[in-house]
Amino acid sequence: MELLLIVVVLVAVVAIVAAPLRAGHADEVERRESAELADLEAAKEAKYREIRDAEMDFRTGKLDAADHKALDRQLRAEAIQLLRRIDALKGQRDEQAGDAPAQAPEAPARPDAPVG
Amino acid sequence: MATVGRALLILAFALSLYGIAASLYGWRANRRAWVTSGRRAIYALAGVLTIAFTILEIAFLRSDFSIALVASHSSTTTPTFYKATAVWSSQEGSLLLWVWLLALWSSLVLFLTRRSLRQIAPVAQAVLLAFCTFFLALVVFFESPFTTLASIPSEGTGLNPLLRHPAMMFHPPALYSGYTLFTIPFAFAVGALVTNRVNSEWIQGTRRFALAAWLFLGVGIVLGARWSYTELGWGGYWAWDPVENASLMPWLTGTAFIHSIMIQEKRGMLKVWNASLILATGTLAIMGTFLVRSGILDSIHAFGASTLGKPFLALITVMIVGSIALVLWRKESLRSEHSLDSLLSREAAFILQNIVLVAMCFVIFWGTFFPLISEAVTGTKASVGPPWFDRYITPVAFVLVALIGIGPLISWRRATAANLRRNFTIPLAAMVVCFVALLFVSGATEEPKALFFVPLVAFVLAGVLQELWRGTGARRAMSKEPAPVAFVSLIRRNRRRYGGYIVHAGFAILLFGVAVSSSFEHSKDVALRPGQSAEINGFTVRYARAWSEPLPEKIVFGATLDVSKEGRHVATLRTSRGFYPSQDPSLGILGRFFMGEAESEVGLRAGLGRDIWAVINPDLLPMQRIIEEGNRTFRAAMESALGDGTPDQRAIDQLFVMRDQAVAGLTNQWVRAPWTADFRLIVSPMATWIWIGAIITFLGGGIALWPAPASARSRVTATYAAKLARDLARS
Numbered sequence: 001m002e003l004l005l006i007v008v009v010l011v012a013v014v015a016i017v018a019a020p021l022r023a024g025h026a027d028e029v030e031r032r033e034s035a036e037l038a039d040l041e042a043a044k045e046a047k048y049r050e051i052r053d054a055e056m057d058f059r060t061g062k063l064d065a066a067d068h069k070a071l072d073r074q075l076r077a078e079a080i081q082l083l084r085r086i087d088a089l090k091g092q093r094d095e096q097a098g099d100a101p102a103q104a105p106e107a108p109a110r111p112d113a114p115v116g
Numbered sequence: 117m118a119t120v121g122r123a124l125l126i127l128a129f130a131l132s133l134y135g136i137a138a139s140l141y142g143w144r145a146n147r148r149a150w151v152t153s154g155r156r157a158i159y160a161l162a163g164v165l166t167i168a169f170t171i172l173e174i175a176f177l178r179s180d181f182s183i184a185l186v187a188s189h190s191s192t193t194t195p196t197f198y199k200a201t202a203v204w205s206s207q208e209g210s211l212l213l214w215v216w217l218l219a220l221w222s223s224l225v226l227f228l229t230r231r232s233l234r235q236i237a238p239v240a241q242a243v244l245l246a247f248c249t250f251f252l253a254l255v256v257f258f259e260s261p262f263t264t265l266a267s268i269p270s271e272g273t274g275l276n277p278l279l280r281h282p283a284m285m286f287h288p289p290a291l292y293s294g295y296t297l298f299t300i301p302f303a304f305a306v307g308a309l310v311t312n313r314v315n316s317e318w319i320q321g322t323r324r325f326a327l328a329a330w331l332f333l334g335v336g337i338v339l340g341a342r343w344s345y346t347e348l349g350w351g352g353y354w355a356w357d358p359v360e361n362a363s364l365m366p367w368l369t370g371t372a373f374i375h376s377i378m379i380q381e382k383r384g385m386l387k388v389w390n391a392s393l394i395l396a397t398g399t400l401a402i403m404g405t406f407l408v409r410s411g412i413l414d415s416i417h418a419f420g421a422s423t424l425g426k427p428f429l430a431l432i433t434v435m436i437v438g439s440i441a442l443v444l445w446r447k448e449s450l451r452s453e454h455s456l457d458s459l460l461s462r463e464a465a466f467i468l469q470n471i472v473l474v475a476m477c478f479v480i481f482w483g484t485f486f487p488l489i490s491e492a493v494t495g496t497k498a499s500v501g502p503p504w505f506d507r508y509i510t511p512v513a514f515v516l517v518a519l520i521g522i523g524p525l526i527s528w529r530r531a532t533a534a535n536l537r538r539n540f541t542i543p544l545a546a547m548v549v550c551f552v553a554l555l556f557v558s559g560a561t562e563e564p565k566a567l568f569f570v571p572l573v574a575f576v577l578a579g580v581l582q583e584l585w586r587g588t589g590a591r592r593a594m595s596k597e598p599a600p601v602a603f604v605s606l607i608r609r610n611r612r613r614y615g616g617y618i619v620h621a622g623f624a625i626l627l628f629g630v631a632v633s634s635s636f637e638h639s640k641d642v643a644l645r646p647g648q649s650a651e652i653n654g655f656t657v658r659y660a661r662a663w664s665e666p667l668p669e670k671i672v673f674g675a676t677l678d679v680s681k682e683g684r685h686v687a688t689l690r691t692s693r694g695f696y697p698s699q700d701p702s703l704g705i706l707g708r709f710f711m712g713e714a715e716s717e718v719g720l721r722a723g724l725g726r727d728i729w730a731v732i733n734p735d736l737l738p739m740q741r742i743i744e745e746g747n748r749t750f751r752a753a754m755e756s757a758l759g760d761g762t763p764d765q766r767a768i769d770q771l772f773v774m775r776d777q778a779v780a781g782l783t784n785q786w787v788r789a790p791w792t793a794d795f796r797l798i799v800s801p802m803a804t805w806i807w808i809g810a811i812i813t814f815l816g817g818g819i820a821l822w823p824a825p826a827s828a829r830s831r832v833t834a835t836y837a838a839k840l841a842r843d844l845a846r847s
Contacts, residue, residue, distance in 0.1 A: 019153075054528070067532065
């Protein structure tokens with residue numbers, strides 16, 4: 001009984017660990033992601049958070065209007081740079097994959113919707 | 117099942133070695149399949165260790181004394197709840213718990229980051245598996261929890277009485293979760309440095325786990341403090357014990373890390389500092405585990421002398437040397453992308469707060485390891501006590517509380533005179549009003565620590581309330597929601613920010629409780645007979661009556677105390693000391709019931725204004741003569757009943773009945789003719805606020821930890837995408 005249990009666990013462990021080594025399994029996943037894109041996405045999220053925090057600081061009185069305007073403009077410019085790089089990278093990869101380049105996202109109905 | 121347990125641990129050990137090899141090969145050869153296989157090795161490891169841990173738990177619950185660990189840490193009379201917790205009361209079981217939790221948390225983080233951090237993750241998972249390998253090597257080669265006994269005893273030794281407390285179920289697992297979770301950002305930091313991807317990607321991927329580590333470790337520390345305060349009869353919640361300090365140090369550096377990573381995320385600054393801080397935190401977490409297990413420092417928490425000191429020391433050396441080498445190797449990539457805009461900014465406040473927290477950690481480190489340092493230098497092991505720690509920690513704590521208040525109020529990048537005025541006026545006014553009010557409170561001026569500390573707490577609380585008020589106002593202006601709805605959605609949509617503010621408020625309240633209770637505490641050791649009274653801080657404590665309970669697992673000697681003030685009844689306290697029977701036959705047939713291990717039950721009346729605390733220490737010396745006489749009588753009777761190879765079973769059974777009657781009679785002696793007992797009495801003002809503050813702190817931590825709602829994320833993303841798309845069209 002004890003031996004059977006050990007064998008069952010061993011077989012299960014080998015099955016779990018060896019499954020990805022089947023050819024082609026991971027390469028497909030690899031195409032979906034790239035390290036650089038992950039980097040840029042992380043930087044974009046951080047930038048969005050920074051813009052949102054600046055907005056909250058402004059609304060709660062920790063930034064005056066002039067400072068907020070200047071800071072917001074700078075942060076948005078940095079965000080645009082990031083979006084451009086993300087689009088460029090995605091475009092490159094789509095071309096490599098033989099697809100049409102990605103379309104720019106359409107603006108939602110309320111572009112000036114409040115933040116936070 | 118011990119064989120299965122041992123086999124599973126060996127399998128787990130082999131699995132972790134395979135996982136390291138697969139992860140590193142996959143990373144070096146850019147073969148994702150091998151990296152995935154390495155990641156799955158951690159999932160499988162978690163599964164195998166879950167089965168092994170379950171087998172050990174079942175052995176404890178079934179009192180399977182064929183396993184040495186069960187025989188030495190449990191017994192048939194141990195309540196089921198404590199049988200379950202007895203697993204981690206031992207060195208071997210706690211090591212298994214450690215590696216099991218590490219495998220579970222590692223599996224979770226690697227599953228959640230499986231589609232991101234693709235360069236860093238292979239190295240990080242190899243590091244996590246290396247930690248697993250180390251701990252599995254300990255349980256496979258040094259301290260196996262599944263060692264069996266050649267001769268199976270009919271009864272076990274039982275759980276150490278000091279560990280029989282409900283907190284035993286949660287305190288060690290919470291601490292171990294904290295320690296193991298801190299190894300996750302450590303591993304990802306190593307991964308980021310090895311792969312030279314030191315931007316904020318690894319921080320974003322693991323920030324939540326650093327916060328979870330901070331939360332679990334904090335909960336573990338507070339549960340331990342509460343346990344010591346209410347149960348163990350040591351007279352306090354914190355004793356600067358080496359093992360307590362060992363858990364506090366990574367918590368302090370972890371707190372610093374959680375704050376300073378925000379600067380890296382926002383500004384690309386402090387990369388060297390953040391990498392060094394989390395590497396130090398991970399090392400301190402392992403050092404905390406080492407202190408409990410090595411027996412190098414005297415602590416009531418430690419497992420005693422063991423052979424594990426050297427392997428742990430080797431691991432810590434590798435971690436320190438490796439960390440320094442990695443940071444030096446990547447020093448060019450770790451350069452800041454920006455510099456500090458102004459000293460009047462949140463970044464500057466965070467940096468100062470980081471310095472304060474690390475300074476605190478250094479002081480605690482020095483005090484904790486002073487016995488070893490002094491022994492190395494002078495040859496004599498000298499230790500420092502609580503007054504030494506208080507002398508150095510208290511002034512630093514003042515600066516820390518001030519910074520806890522300043523942080524939420526000051527702006528990122530640069531604060532102007534106008535917004536400083538707008539944000540600091542009310543909190544500063546609250547501080548001044550509190551200070552002036554305290555001048556009129558009797559006795560406050562005699563305690564400068566409290567006199568200056570409490571206004572600082574008022575400053576923090578006023579600042580946080582102001583932020584919540586203004587934030588709710590801003591939210592109402594934007595959404596037109598009613599105030600309560602706006603308040604909830606403000607926190608819900610900005611969990612990291614307002615969760616953090618709630619943590620600040622809770623921690624300030626906790627420190628308020630510590631400052632006031634330690635400054636104005638009254639403590640008295642008295643010896644009383646029933647009917648006698650003692651005075652403490654205006655309260656009269658009368659020893660009303662003695663009572664006893666001969667329970668199956670222990671004999672309890674207790675006292676009921678009536679507490680009154682100016683003739684008015686305030687509280688009735690019941691305190692007791694329980695004696696567990698010893699297995700040592702040299703103590704005698706009767707003596708073993710009264711000379712074994714003992715634990716205290718504290719009598720506590722907790723209130724928002726003050727706690728009244730009492731613990732009894734009954735002196736059993738007056739019973740000693742009767743016990744010795746009884747031992748002699750029973751030994752002679754037993755020898756007679758055993759005869760010359762033909763024992764008289766009926767006589768033996770009768771002797772056991774008489775022994776039980778004698779034990780009950782002796783126990784009853786405490787009630788019939790009570791003698792003087794020693795009591796420690798403590799009146800501690802505002803101590804309850806320590807626990808209230810802790811609950812608020814962890815509530816805030818939970819809010820900050822919880823992911824933002826998807827709607828909030830997508831709405832913000834969509835909003836900015838639209839704005840940025842318009843800007844792009846114009847440019």
